[in-house]
Amino acid sequence: MLKFDEDQFLTRARSFLGLQPQIEEIVAGLSDVDAVFLIGSGGTYAAMWPYEHLLRRNTRIPVRSAIAAELVLSGDALLTERAVAVFASASGTTEDVIQAIEYCRARGVRTVGFTGIADSPIAQAVDSALITEPDAWPFDLGLLLFTTRFLSERGEFAGYDKLVNQLPAVPAALVEVARQAEPVAEAFAARHKDTDFHFVVGSGNLWGHAYLYSMCILEEMQWLHTTRVHGAEFFHGSLELIEPDTSVLLFVGEDETRPLMERVVRFSEKYSQATTVLDTADYALEGVDDEFRGLLGPLVMDTITSRISKHLEKQRDHSLDLRRYYRVVEY
Incomplete structure (x- = not known):
């Protein structure tokens, strides 16, 4: 990898x-x-x-x-x-x-x-x-x-005792997530190396990661224009920006808000041919019961998107460590 x-x-x-x-x-x-x-x-x-x-x-x-x-x-x-x-x-x-x-x-x-x-x-x-x-x-x-x-x-x-008995299996399971996500990340970066605007959408316990990935990675580390939208708010204005070539990056988790994102997926795949769906349900977590998968969604999504970040860095020849202003100038 x-x-x-x-x-x-x-x-x-x-x-x-x-x-x-x-x-x-x-x-x-x-x-x-x-x-x-x-x-x-x-x-x-x-x-x-x-x-x-x-x-x-x-x-x-x-x-x-x-x-x-x-x-x-x-x-x-x-x-x-x-x-x-x-x-x-x-x-x-x-x-x-x-x-x-x-x-x-x-x-x-x-x-x-x-x-x-x-x-x-x-x-x-x-x-x-x-x-x-x-x-x-x-x-x-x-x-x-x-x-x-x-x-x-x-x-x-x-479920605390049961959860903590299963958490030791998570680090190794995340390595397998990274391995499975590698071709997805490589393909995304190759397709979008020249794309300068991305829609990033999430909900529930993945909304924080949608916000973080949009602002801290795509904007701060890659100097790309983004908009970050909560899955429940997507249909209250933001959808009007979707065109056939708009890059829409959808973070779909397994918590109780999953139906919100499934609705966004249906719309985006109909109107944008540049929709990318990252669904934590597609990734096995060996040693973790289904009842805890939703709780681990942020970790799974961070692992997947971290692979995208590395491939964007390579494809765009833009170091993830490069900054113009953050901790560089006074503000």
């Missing part, structure tokens, strides 16, 4: 699973919280959405994902000593996140942070630091462990 280090991939993914005992200990101390905040910036903000979605559907206490910089300016009445705030940053140096941690701690909010750098500012700032392998991404396995344990402790998720 193009630029795929299997050993590194497995090591990074398994580093999240190694946090299980620490996560369980942290969650045990949160029995009295009456609000949960999932806070990030850019990609880590979008990465929180599947877990806001999961919590919101299962718990009666308020759950909010928040943009770090906006939260510091606007505040929130629920940010008190009875709240917990969860952060994530691969580098551990994201300034907006650091400021949000300081803002929360000044209000007595308990803070938890996932990062790959043990001595980073973010790891030092939070009450409880969850340290992965350096550059480990995505954060889904860690966030899934945290949120399902939190729900389990509250009696709102009955």
Whole structure:
């Protein structure tokens, strides 16, 4: 596979699973919280959405994902000593996140942070630091462990023990997903190496990844024009932009919102000959029961689209590390 280090991939993914005992200990101390905040910036903000979605559907206490910089300016009445705030940053140096941690701690909010750098500012700032392998991404396995344990402790998720017994099979299963996605990714990149506009659509716990892939990969890393649209909102204006040659990239998952995306698929395949459907149901997850497949959708989709990213980089001769402005100039 193009630029795929299997050993590194497995090591990074398994580093999240190694946090299980620490996560369980942290969650045990949160029995009295009456609000949960999932806070990030850019990609880590979008990465929180599947877990806001999961919590919101299962718990009666308020759950909010928040943009770090906006939260510091606007505040929130629920940010008190009875709240917990969860952060994530691969580098551990994201300034907006650091400021949000300081803002929360000044209000007595308990803070938890996932990062790959043990001595980073973010790891030092939070009450409880969850340290992965350096550059480990995505954060889904860690966030899934945290949120399902939190729900389990509250009696709102009955499948935790069964889930965590199956999660060790996930890293190897994702390697097989990457292998299966390789020809799909290569074909997409070859077809779209000169395409400069992409529609990206998702729903449910894949809406966050649609937002992330559009903004953080296609725009930031490939300088391509995109529009990102929620599957439920696609038919409220956005559909008018679809033409026969419009690239429409559809993220179809296995959660309860799948019918929303199936409707978009039917429309897009009728009116655009450049529709690409990425469906997590097409990929086997050896060792994982069907009841958990929907929860793992963000991880599966991230693995598939990561292969597309590598092939776009090659086909377009545009490094995924190249930036004009982000962390290059003052802003």
